[in-house]
Amino acid sequence: MRNEHQSKIESFYSANKRMPSYSEMTKLFGFKSKNAVFRVVEKLIDAGMVAKDHLGRLVPTQAFGEVPMLGFITAGLPATVEEELLERVNLDDMLIQKKASTYMLEVDGDSMIDAHIEKGDMVLVERANTAKDMQIVIAEIDGEFTMKYFRKEGNKVWLEPANKKYQPLYPEHSLNINAVLKAVIRKY
Amino acid sequence: MRNEHQSKIESFYSANKRMPSYSEMTKLFGFKSKNAVFRVVEKLIDAGMVAKDHLGRLVPTQAFGEVPMLGFITAGLPATVEEELLERVNLDDMLIQKKASTYMLEVDGDSMIDAHIEKGDMVLVERANTAKDMQIVIAEIDGEFTMKYFRKEGNKVWLEPANKKYQPLYPEHSLNINAVLKAVIRKY
DNA sequence: AGTATAAGTGAACGCTCGTTCACTGTCAAC
DNA sequence: GTTGACAGTGAACGAGCGTTCACTTATACT
Secondary structure, three states, X not given: OOOHHHHHHHHHXXXXXXXXXXXXXXXXXXXXXXXXXXXXXXXXXXXXXXXXXXXXXXXXXXXXXXXXXXXXXEOOOOEOOOOOOOEEEEHHHHHOOOHHHEEEEEEEOOOXXXXXXXXXXXXXXXXXXXXXXXXXXXXXXXXXXXXXXXXXXXXXXXXXXXXXXXXXXXXXXXEEEEEEEEEXXXXX | OOOHHXXXXXXXXXXXXXXXXXXXXXXXXXXXXXXXXXXXXHHHHHOOOOEEOOOOOEEOOOOOOEEEEEEEEEOOXXXXXXXXXXXXXXXXXXXXXXXXXXXXXXXXXXXXXXXXXXXXXXXXXXXOOOOOOOOEEEEEEOOEEEEEEEEEEOOEEEEEOOOOOOOOEOOOOOEEEEEEEEEXXXXX
């Protein structure tokens, strides 16, 4: 098998969050000698499936945390999809820029439904105390927290839902931005 | 500083996808002796910010690939959010079960808009050749690819959009499932 | 049968790892 | 001023690392 070894390393990596040593790989692959592993790894390196850093240690490359990005799918009328590998993306790197100030919340309620954010969705937000007009924010208005469009015209600020059922919220005392929306994640 | 060291290790980790060795940390922290690092790491371990595996090597723990999950945000009427740390989630582990058969596509078109999937969204799908009624799938119908609800009643199968503008698609010759939808990701 | 190629074993190498120890400097408490 | 805790230095250790070498076994080609 070509990448049977590769996938064993991958599962070790996602279980242990680090690469296995050569002696660990002897057990992984069922070899009795580190040299056998050494030769296997050499081929994996040639195939670009794994890499080594400046001093001998294995480091994960493409296809470890990364997922292939195959192009576009037309959700309208059917069309031939270009199913060729465009690139690979790491979900973490793609979604998280400032790790220290990023957190997640689960959405309850339906006031952002016209922005296609529904109950049960997970939102990835980044702490901030300012936002631009029309950004979606987590904000504290008169002491209570909510997720809405942030609106700003001149020196007037208010919050606006994405649902005609609800009214815009004008702060009586305070409107403090807590975080701005960076991504929405919905699991099926 | 309490976790100035911690965050230096974190940035090393996200840049190199592995933990630094003690000698690398001397450079990272500006020490001249490995022993100084050793003592710092000891404290980080006590604080639960980092861990060691069965034989001395550092392994990433909480707060490396993980993002804090702070609870619910009400998108309807404002409410006090419980801003306490409920748990930490790793995006990769949360979204990807079978890594080898998972890939991503960018959505074009608006036929799934009533399922709150819009143009520009990224969909994470898992290769499969069967699906249950009402699952969202990537399918090939009469030679062309599209994303729709998969419908099955008795031995009749067809595809259904989530947009009243479009009609259900009944296969003339073939309907092959390519993948089933696992997650939707929208970046802002 | 004979030989070349590939794949695995087992022992050895030097090097870096994590850890330990004895020592030096700094600051605060008494 | 002495003492004690704390933080950093520098040298040393045994262990495990990645790598190399010589040897064996199996498969395939003449």
